[in-house]
Amino acid sequence: MIDYSKSRVLIVDDSQAMCSSLRITLSNFGITRSESSNSAGEAIFRIRHREFDMIVCDYNLGDSTDGQQLLEYVRREHLIQPSVVFLMVTAERSYEKVVLCAEMAPDDYLLKPFTAETMRVRLEKVFDKKAVFSTIYAHLAESRLAEAVEECDRLLQAQSRYSVDLFRMKGELLLDLGREEEAQQLYESLLSSRAIPWARLGLAKAMRNSGNLDLAAEQLQVVIEEMPEYLAAYDVLAKVHEENGHPELAQESLANALRMSPGNLVRQSALGQVAFRNGDLETATRAFSSVVDKGRYSFSRSHNDFVNLSRVQMENGEFAKALQSLNDARSAFGTAPVVELATSTMETLIHHAANNAAASTAALDKAIAARAEAGIDLAGQTAIDLAKGCFVNGRVDEGRQLVRDMVSNYYDDTMVKRSVRQMLDAVGRGDESKALIEDSVADVIKLNNDGVLLARQGNLAGAIDLLLEAARRMPQNVQLGLNAAQALIVESDRTGWNEEHMREAQRLLGRHAAAHGDLPKFKKIKGYLKDVGLKFGVKVT
Amino acid sequence: MNPARENEIGLKDVLAANLHETKNLMGQLMLRLDAMGTSEPPVREARFLCQQISDRMVQMLLLFELQDEQLKSQPEAHNPADFLLELRENARAWAGAQLVIESRDEGAPDYWYFDRALTEMALMNALHNAFRHARQRIELVTGMRGDCLYFSVRDDGAGFPDSVLHVAGGHSLPISRDGTGLGLYFARMIAAVHTNQGRSGSLELRNNESGSGAEFTLLLPK
Incomplete structure (x- = not known):
């Protein structure tokens, strides 16, 4: 029998009575450290403030949300470690289908009514599985994805009884690592004996990532035909269509998924954004209104929901409504710099559209001040809006700089480029877009080269200044991040351990580990970091 | 709307x-x-x-x-021995000291695709029957026969009456008031909705060769 005496459990159920039944049952297994929440919002609050070993969650949590959305939220936002057990409890047999079609599955689920014996046996199995996976989780916590894959292989070779889970985990890791060919092989071999929906979705993702958009779309159509309830497939299909130059099909795919499950606010917001890019303001308005409306009691709501709605209202010429949406955002989310930045940026554009030049300039000043205060991590659409605000207020150089940063930051993102082009068209600078986008890519290359050259000339401090500042402005750009990290490590190697700089180097590597940990250059710099750590007797993870 | x-x-x-x-x-x-x-x-x-x-x-x-013609199986990968163990633990809790309940793995693979809730229901019915008729002992067994996984419930009681055995292959079943026939009807349904690549599951009822005891077997295709 497993010793649960140190385990801390969170029970989430909208029924107080069920919470207490579960609490009694768990305490009979020796789990005495338990807390309960009656709503998803309260559960999120507790999860943010305390570490739990297990979450037992009811699928049905009242009107605004369900346990599956809670699970996906806490896993996606990394609010819980992968080692934390998530057990779903539900009275709906149809939940089996939800699990089968979900991008993220709980560790197990129990159909009500169930006995204490059943729960005890299930818990033992789940904790056993977590123990088998513990090395993989430890690698994941340190972003060592390639090592995690090796551990999957080792367990598979040892004929682990969890081979299906291991294959699924390995496939996802290979996709994260950019090893599409291996991922494709793995999924194809799984599919040869059974039509497993997640394997077909994985296959489509591998095809998408290696640029075979037509093949990916074909696979996704098969998934949807085999299992129309598999909503995650519609999301990926929408992305594939948009990358493939069929934005209207992308919109249709999301709309189809939403017809089946209108409650998913993340998807609703994605529909709004595609529709907005497609110039379908009616659909965009409906989608964003619904997000704001239904999201009122949702844990996943954000100020961006209001800003998105405001943007469409502005495009519709409803300036008063658009400003009201921003006020709603401020009263719901306070005046944190990120909120201030996003709302003031939008305000600039609304006042400009309403021919209120003075107010537009004032709002732009506020936005730029908030940006300075908030740091520079700009969310995609806000950056484009801010650039637009600069252009319409005659601050052309700042606008151009924002566009350059944006493009260099997301140089492989077709949707960003499309939005940038549309914005430049709107401010009458369509003729600049080709040059701006191409120049930006050239700029990054030059920046990189300048930094490397400075370092080679012995001006290490100059190189670090240049590269660090560039890496901060373009946090997604892997070449800049790696070069900056390297310059920082060289400095410590030559002039002695600089704690602050070395922590910065580790942070930079950490940021790119998931997507680029397999690059030879990444591995080399990581090894260099360890060597320098050894040299000065500092433990580096 | x-x-x-x-x-x-x-x-x-x-x-x-x-x-x-x-x-x-x-x-x-x-x-x-x-x-x-x-x-x-x-x-x-x-x-x-x-x-x-x-x-x-x-x-x-x-x-x-x-x-509504909506009964479909939702097969997922589960460990057959674990599944049986869970059933055994529950059965032991109900039986107390009255009956000996054992489970045995005769070579089931680490995982098999089946609908856990439906399969549990089919076996639960068999278990209820076994509880009524067993003298001392009930055995839960899993293993492979050909390309199929099987789950069996065996007891040491008087065995199935001829009337049940003889219609085992057919569609019409006598449903008695205590629900015996009903359970078998469901079990057969559940076997039938477990399909993969054109093959489906089946139900097998027989009496032990030694003359005593019923054996209920659910066969699930790969």
Whole structure:
């Protein structure tokens, strides 16, 4: 029998009575450290403030949300470690289908009514599985994805009884690592004996990532035909269509998924954004209104929901409504710099559209001040809006700089480029877009080269200044991040351990580990970091 | 949507909401009874009764699904031995010292694709039968026969009556008042909806060669 005496459990159920039944049952297994929440919002609050070993969650949590959305939220936002057990409890047999079609599955689920014996046996199995996976989780916590894959292989070779889970985990890791060919092989071999929906979705993702958009779309159509309830497939299909130059099909795919499950606010917001890019303001308005409306009691709501709605209202010429949406955002989310930045940026554009030049300039000043205060991590659409605000207020150089940063930051993102082009068209600078986008890519290359050259000339401090500042402005750009990290490590190697700089180097590597940990250059710099750590007797993870 | 229609609540919704609440209450009752422990026979009996009511309720729900032609299996990868162990632990809790209940793995693979809830229901019915007829012992067994995984429930009672054995292959089954036939009817349905690449599961009923004891076997295709 497993010793649960140190385990801390969170029970989430909208029924107080069920919470207490579960609490009694768990305490009979020796789990005495338990807390309960009656709503998803309260559960999120507790999860943010305390570490739990297990979450037992009811699928049905009242009107605004369900346990599956809670699970996906806490896993996606990394609010819980992968080692934390998530057990779903539900009275709906149809939940089996939800699990089968979900991008993220709980560790197990129990159909009500169930006995204490059943729960005890299930818990033992789940904790056993977590123990088998513990090395993989430890690698994941340190972003060592390639090592995690090796551990999957080792367990598979040892004929682990969890081979299906291991294959699924390995496939996802290979996709994260950019090893599409291996991922494709793995999924194809799984599919040869059974039509497993997640394997077909994985296959489509591998095809998408290696640029075979037509093949990916074909696979996704098969998934949807085999299992129309598999909503995650519609999301990926929408992305594939948009990358493939069929934005209207992308919109249709999301709309189809939403017809089946209108409650998913993340998807609703994605529909709004595609529709907005497609110039379908009616659909965009409906989608964003619904997000704001239904999201009122949702844990996943954000100020961006209001800003998105405001943007469409502005495009519709409803300036008063658009400003009201921003006020709603401020009263719901306070005046944190990120909120201030996003709302003031939008305000600039609304006042400009309403021919209120003075107010537009004032709002732009506020936005730029908030940006300075908030740091520079700009969310995609806000950056484009801010650039637009600069252009319409005659601050052309700042606008151009924002566009350059944006493009260099997301140089492989077709949707960003499309939005940038549309914005430049709107401010009458369509003729600049080709040059701006191409120049930006050239700029990054030059920046990189300048930094490397400075370092080679012995001006290490100059190189670090240049590269660090560039890496901060373009946090997604892997070449800049790696070069900056390297310059920082060289400095410590030559002039002695600089704690602050070395922590910065580790942070930079950490940021790119998931997507680029397999690059030879990444591995080399990581090894260099360890060597320098050894040299000065500092433990580096 | 038409606002008048929106406010109209159909009979189906009322039924669904009611059933949902019933399952929740039943779930609580079950856990509360379980928390009282197994040592007292009256508590044990109450737990078993509660399980039987729950099984009947699930059967009724399946009947609705059958009527709407919505009964489909949702196969997922599960470990057959673990699944059987869970059933054994439950059966032991209900039986107390009256019966010996064992489970045995005769070479089942680490995982198999099957619908856990439906399969559990089929075996639960078999188990209820075994409880009624076993003298001392019930055996739960899993293993492979050809390309199929099997789950068997064997008891040491008087065996199935001829009337049950003879219609085993056919569609019409005598459904007696105590529900014996009904359980088999469901088990056959559940076997039939387990399909993969054109093959489906089946149900097999037979009596032990030594002359005593019934053996219920559910076969599930790869």
